[in-house]
Amino acid sequence: MIVDIRKWKHVFKLDPDRDISDEALDLICQSGTDAIMVGGSTGVTFDNTVDLMARIRQYELPCVLEISSQEAIVPGFDLFFIPVVLNAEDPNWIVGQHHEALKEYGSLLNWDEIIAEGYVILNSEAAAAKLTKARANLDAKDVAAYARMADKLFHMPIVYLEYSGVFGDMELVRRTRQVLENARLFYGGGIDSLAKAQQAAEVADTIVVGNIIYSDLEQALQTVNVNFDRTGR
Numbered sequence: 147m148i149v150d151i152r153k154w155k156h157v158f159k160l161d162p163d164r165d166i167s168d169e170a171l172d173l174i175c176q177s178g179t180d181a182i183m184v185g186g187s188t189g190v191t192f193d194n195t196v197d198l199m200a201r202i203r204q205y206e207l208p209c210v211l212e213i214s215s216q217e218a219i220v221p222g223f224d225l226f227f228i229p230v231v232l233n234a235e236d237p238n239w240i241v242g243q244h245h246e247a248l249k250e251y252g253s254l255l256n257w258d259e260i261i262a263e264g265y266v267i268l269n270s271e272a273a274a275a276k277l278t279k280a281r282a283n284l285d286a287k288d289v290a291a292y293a294r295m296a297d298k299l300f301h302m303p304i305v306y307l308e309y310s311g312v313f314g315d316m317e318l319v320r321r322t323r324q325v326l327e328n329a330r331l332f333y334g335g336g337i338d339s340l341a342k343a344q345q346a347a348e349v350a351d352t353i354v355v356g357n358i359i360y361s362d363l364e365q366a367l368q369t370v371n372v373n374f375d376r377t378g379r
């Protein structure tokens with residue numbers, strides 16, 4: 147399958163560490179979303195990732211693994227997203243884990259399937275912020291500098307503003323997107339209604355919807371109806 151992330155507007159993120167029924171998965175995969183991202187910051191194992199991938203693979207839509215641990219690298223996804231947490235205070239999550247993984251897999255990789263994400267984690271309470279010791283208390287100028295770093299210095303295809311668990315500062319997201327030339331701005335965090343999806347869609351290129359899938363499936367499905375007319379670079 148040829149997958150063009152530049153066309154994605156809406157993505158559902160499914161966590162291998164959480165249960166989802168076949169009925170709910172069917173509704174998510176047939177919802178009209180552009181892709182499914184598989185990932186989570188804790189409790190992700192090889193086995194629960196394989197299980198989820200096999201179930202999603204029954205559907206036509208693109209399926210991406212966002213790698214969060216070396217033990218849970220599972221072949222067979224359309225793409226592999228590699229988070230690089232630019233505001234991590236622990237370098238393990240900027241280059242350390244990546245270095246270890248490349249020692250193991252470096253000679254085997256099909257680089258066309260691998261996409262670096264310049265992550266900026268902005269909710270200090272999120273599991274990923276704690277894990278990576280992210281310096282989350284940043285202003286728009288700080289974030290713009292990380293965004294330029296990812297886009298212009300490291301040529302990363304994605305800048306991911308991660309508020310996982312809370313709805314973020316849309317003005318900061320808007321200002322961040324303005325400084326990007328090539329990278330796509332992914333926004334994730336606290337989208338739990340069509341109204342919030344719409345606000346995020348007005349300032350980001352791609353919106354990612356996660357936790358609400360597990361607490362209110364109806365609301366999660368509503369987020370696909372977002373109108374993206376304003377964006378589309």
Ligand SMILES: CC(C)=CCC/C(C)=C/CC/C(C)=C/CC/C(C)=C/CC/C(C)=C/CC/C(C)=C/CC/C(C)=C/COP(=O)(O)OP(=O)(O)O
Nearest residue numbers: 186187214215216221226229239243244247272273274310
């Ligand atoms: C031959 C073969 C098997 C091919 C494929 C191999 C392949 C693609 C190798 C790639 C090599 C490589 C460079 C791998 C990187 C390895 C790695 C472990 C990198 C570290 C990634 C990282 C920084 C993780 C930290 C956590 C993080 C940012 C996770 C992202 C996902 C996230 C934030 C999810 C939200 O989590 P959630 O649990 O939902 O959180 P809440 O509780 O707050 O909701």
Ligand SMILES: O=P(O)(O)OC[C@@H](O)CO
Nearest residue numbers: 310311334335336356357
């Ligand atoms: O789970 P939520 O808060 O929707 O966030 C989505 C995604 O950015 C998590 O990595």
Ligand SMILES: [Mg+2]
Nearest residue numbers: 161310356357
């Ligand atoms: Mg989550």
